[in-house]
Amino acid sequence: xxxxxxxxxxxxxxxxxxxxxxxxxxxxxxxxxxxxxxxxxxxxxxxxxxxxxxxxxxxxxxxxxxxxxxxxxxxxxxxxxxxxxxxxxxxxxxxxxxxxxxxxxxxxxxxxxxxxxxxxxxxxxxxxxxxxxxx
Amino acid sequence: xxxxxxxxxxxxxxxxxxxxxxxxxxxxxxxxxxxxxxxxxxxxxxxxxxxxxxxxxxxxxxxxxxxxxxxxxxxxxxxxxxxxxxxxxxxxxxxxxxxxxxxxxxxxxxxxxxxxxxxxxxxxxxxxxxxxxxxxxxxxxxxxxxxxxxxxxxxxxxxxxxxxxxxxxxxxxxxxxxxxxxxxxxxxxxxxxxxxxxxxxxxxxxxxxxxxxxxxxxxxxxxxxxxxxxxxxxxxxxxxxxxxxxxxxxxxxxxxxxxxxxxxxxxxxxxxxxxxxxxxxxxxxxxxxxxxxxxxxxxxxxxxxxxxxxxxxxxxxxxxxxxxxxxxxxxxxxxxxxxxxxxxxxxxxxxxxxxxxxxxxxxxxxxxxxxxxxxxxxxxxx
Numbered sequence: 001x002x003x004x005x006x007x008x009x010x011x012x013x014x015x016x017x018x019x020x021x022x023x024x025x026x027x028x029x030x031x032x033x034x035x036x037x038x039x040x041x042x043x044x045x046x047x048x049x050x051x052x053x054x055x056x057x058x059x060x061x062x063x064x065x066x067x068x069x070x071x072x073x074x075x076x077x078x079x080x081x082x083x084x085x086x087x088x089x090x091x092x093x094x095x096x097x098x099x100x101x102x103x104x105x106x107x108x109x110x111x112x113x114x115x116x117x118x119x120x121x122x123x124x125x126x127x128x129x130x131x132x133x134x135x
Numbered sequence: 136x137x138x139x140x141x142x143x144x145x146x147x148x149x150x151x152x153x154x155x156x157x158x159x160x161x162x163x164x165x166x167x168x169x170x171x172x173x174x175x176x177x178x179x180x181x182x183x184x185x186x187x188x189x190x191x192x193x194x195x196x197x198x199x200x201x202x203x204x205x206x207x208x209x210x211x212x213x214x215x216x217x218x219x220x221x222x223x224x225x226x227x228x229x230x231x232x233x234x235x236x237x238x239x240x241x242x243x244x245x246x247x248x249x250x251x252x253x254x255x256x257x258x259x260x261x262x263x264x265x266x267x268x269x270x271x272x273x274x275x276x277x278x279x280x281x282x283x284x285x286x287x288x289x290x291x292x293x294x295x296x297x298x299x300x301x302x303x304x305x306x307x308x309x310x311x312x313x314x315x316x317x318x319x320x321x322x323x324x325x326x327x328x329x330x331x332x333x334x335x336x337x338x339x340x341x342x343x344x345x346x347x348x349x350x351x352x353x354x355x356x357x358x359x360x361x362x363x364x365x366x367x368x369x370x371x372x373x374x375x376x377x378x379x380x381x382x383x384x385x386x387x388x389x390x391x392x393x394x395x396x397x398x399x400x401x402x403x404x405x406x407x408x409x410x411x412x413x414x415x416x417x418x419x420x421x422x423x424x425x426x427x428x429x430x431x432x433x434x435x436x437x438x439x440x441x442x443x444x445x446x447x448x449x450x451x452x453x454x455x456x457x458x459x460x461x462x463x464x465x466x467x468x469x470x471x472x473x474x475x476x477x478x479x480x481x482x483x484x485x486x487x488x489x490x491x492x493x494x495x496x497x498x499x500x501x502x503x504x505x506x507x508x509x510x511x512x513x514x515x516x517x
Contacts, residue, residue, distance in 0.1 A: 042375045044261055050373050072274035073327045090271055094377050102262045114282040
């Protein structure tokens with residue numbers, strides 16, 4: 001019994017846009033993806049909705065502010081931005097839009113604590129979160 | 136109707152830094168010893184399942200060819216730290232469905248090949264490209280857990296103290312020296328609040344267990360065995376929003392399903408071997424397994440209810456913190472410990488009268504997931 005001719009699935013070029021930092025009309029923001037079908041918001045440049053599996057997704061700017069869910073200071077561990085033997089604070093930031101991102105955290109004079117407000121900062125192509133003003 | 140499945144033999148090498156041994160060199164001796172322990176020849180083996188993450192192509196076949204164990208299916212299984220237990224789950228599935236009568240399960244890993252440092256993770260993962268390492272994941276879990284209740288870093292240290300006390304009794308353990316709370320807290324910081332003594336060591340290891348159907352066990356006249364009462368494997372489910380890191384849902388769900396499959400509850404367990412890769416893990420898993428209520432794990436530990444003489448002995452082997460954690464080997468080593476505990480062969484660390492044991496191992500750091508895999512097994516003395 002003949003059926004419709006098989007057509008090829010195509011590879012997804014998911015390595016084309018590696019950086020989480022993008023430029024948007026509102027300025028430099030972390031890149032997110034919103035599903036046009038179910039509204040799901042996701043971190044990063046994505047090509048399919050992980051909830052409804054729609055390919056109708058769009059690149060969006062994520063909010064530049066959020067809450068520090070948790071953090072640690074890595075002591076001389078290997079990693080992309082470890083800085084050798086130095087101490088590297090990293091944390092999970094719950095962005096106001098509803099998604100979480102791993103981020104480098106730059107400490108100022110305010111001690112880090114979970115649930116504190118943080119905001120996005122950039123330094124060239126590097127990005128990080130830092131305690132928000134007033135913390 | 137599924138077949139009853141039994142563990143009928145176990146063997147392993149002491150975990151440690153075996154720099155002069157390859158994957159084959161690590162695994163071939165326990166493979167031979169496990170077969171001899173069951174009193175069976177290689178011709179009785181219907182299938183081989185091999186858990187490893189860094190062994191490369193055909194690790195299982197490289198091992199089994201050394202003893203001329205070929206022709207039967209050999210399946211290599213990678214589920215990160217859950218690789219060995221996932222291999223066991225596959226063997227259990229085959230036997231319980233009547234597709235095999237006797238299966239060999241090998242867990243093996245050689246981490247000294249990397250020369251130290253944290254586990255290499257997949258660079259295809261977004262958070263790994265950002266520099267995430269496994270100690271950071273558990274450290275952030277610890278920071279949040281300590282933030283949400285009155286548990287202190289001393290409680291994290293007490294997990295390591297118990298692990299080392301148990302490991303001191305275990306000739307298979309990588310670390311056999313006891314430590315104090317003060318020593319744990321004064322150790323080199325790794326990822327705040329975790330110090331080096333709150334982290335499992337890097338090492339090499341291999342463990343082998345033999346599984347058999349009831350029919351094969353009886354036909355071959357194998358006397359010593361334990362019944363696999365539950366075998367559960369879960370995969371992580373993506374969370375695009377805010378995950379509660381103090382409530383690792385993959386372990387909650389896996390334990391729930393294992394209890395249902397075995398028809399027992401946490402109050403029935405005598406021995407648990409759980410995935411204490413970092414000290415915070417043991418506390419959150421007490422709660423995940425229903426040993427105690429949310430945020431009361433530290434009290435359970437402080438009161439001595441999870442060591443010898445307590446309600447249930449958690450990690451009598453010393454766990455990953457003391458016995459060691461050669462990734463793909465750990466899940467099988469846990470089952471070896473359960474076999475020895477439930478057959479009265481655990482020596483100085485024997486839990487008296489043990490009838491029920493549970494093993495638990497998670498696997499993988501992947502962005503958006505709690506863990507990539509979680510395997511829970513429950514065993515009953517036969």
